[in-house]
Amino acid sequence: MNVFTGRVLAAGLPTWVGPLLTVLGVLIVVLTIAAGLIWYERRLLSLIQDRYGPNRVGPAGLLQVLADTFKILFKEDWIPPFADKRVFVVAPAIVMATALLSFIVVPVADGIVIADLNVGLLFVLAMSSLAVYSVVLAGWSSRSKYSLVGGLRAAAQMVSYEVFMGLSLVGVVLIAGSFSLVQIVESQRGLWNIGPQFIGFVVFVVAGLAETRRLPFDLVEAESELVAGYHTEYSGMKFGMFLVGEYIAVTLISALIATLFFGGWLGPWLPGLVWFLFKTGIFITFFIIVRGTFPRPRYDQLMELGWKVMLPLSLVNLLVTGAIVVARHS
Numbered sequence: 001m002n003v004f005t006g007r008v009l010a011a012g013l014p015t016w017v018g019p020l021l022t023v024l025g026v027l028i029v030v031l032t033i034a035a036g037l038i039w040y041e042r043r044l045l046s047l048i049q050d051r052y053g054p055n056r057v058g059p060a061g062l063l064q065v066l067a068d069t070f071k072i073l074f075k076e077d078w079i080p081p082f083a084d085k086r087v088f089v090v091a092p093a094i095v096m097a098t099a100l101l102s103f104i105v106v107p108v109a110d111g112i113v114i115a116d117l118n119v120g121l122l123f124v125l126a127m128s129s130l131a132v133y134s135v136v137l138a139g140w141s142s143r144s145k146y147s148l149v150g151g152l153r154a155a156a157q158m159v160s161y162e163v164f165m166g167l168s169l170v171g172v173v174l175i176a177g178s179f180s181l182v183q184i185v186e187s188q189r190g191l192w193n194i195g196p197q198f199i200g201f202v203v204f205v206v207a208g209l210a211e212t213r214r215l216p217f218d219l220v221e222a223e224s225e226l227v228a229g230y231h232t233e234y235s236g237m238k239f240g241m242f243l244v245g246e247y248i249a250v251t252l253i254s255a256l257i258a259t260l261f262f263g264g265w266l267g268p269w270l271p272g273l274v275w276f277l278f279k280t281g282i283f284i285t286f287f288i289i290v291r292g293t294f295p296r297p298r299y300d301q302l303m304e305l306g307w308k309v310m311l312p313l314s315l316v317n318l319l320v321t322g323a324i325v326v327a328r329h330s
Helices: 003-010 017-048 064-074 085-105 120-141 145-176 181-186 198-211 236-261 272-291 299-329
Strands: none
Touching: 017 064, 017 085, 017 236, 017 272, 064 236, 085 120, 085 236, 120 145, 120 181, 120 236, 145 181, 145 198, 145 236, 145 299, 181 236, 198 236, 198 299, 236 272
């Protein structure tokens, strides 16, 4: 039972009210951040590229997201006649569902978490693995050569980088002695994991960029090669779900970086929730800056980076961390 639920029970309300309010609160905040990121990314990229960003609809273009939402809502929700209709419709929902479900185990403050599972980190990695199906099924069900190539690229890219993502986190688990994200945060009260696990942090950030299919690792979309990759044939709200799902995934990876390597809600003076949102916001900004800075590599270069650089680094980090932990307990 988290702190928020305990306060609700103390107020004399039914036992189910606290967990329900926690779920709704996390859901509303995550979706609001994802929607706001659309505007924030456009404005920040415009500054990086020395051009105007959204500046017409509302003050500083703040209502541009709302205008785009209405536009998507009223667009024709077209399904290609040659597509596998049932799979084509289900695919966009998978990416949103898996990203939102991952937030179940992410602690946003001391005592505020939907479910403190003792396998919380494994749950997040499992949801990340299921997200691959969304992109692969979308590319396959579209029956388009561009979409199919994008889906095949996604399968190889995301499955490969999941290996390094998982290995990069083993050191964090060894230090904390638990897969629970709450316990991992508590273990960082003396020293954040960014110090002893810097190599793991670098590998996790690179793998996170690949998992979210963001530039410079957006080879599954690659507009100059594949039109739009796996979602070439999508329109209307189904395309909108892919877009929002990507921003939710960026928020999730940023929240995980803050939780696993930067002490989560831990910090002086300010409330824990403020620290968590501040740290998450920094890494969201980092993701956007990377998009506006680095060029897209060739696909073979992407795979070589993973298997020839990220894999050895993660294995070295695992061996060194394991040796240090064993030496401390011997």
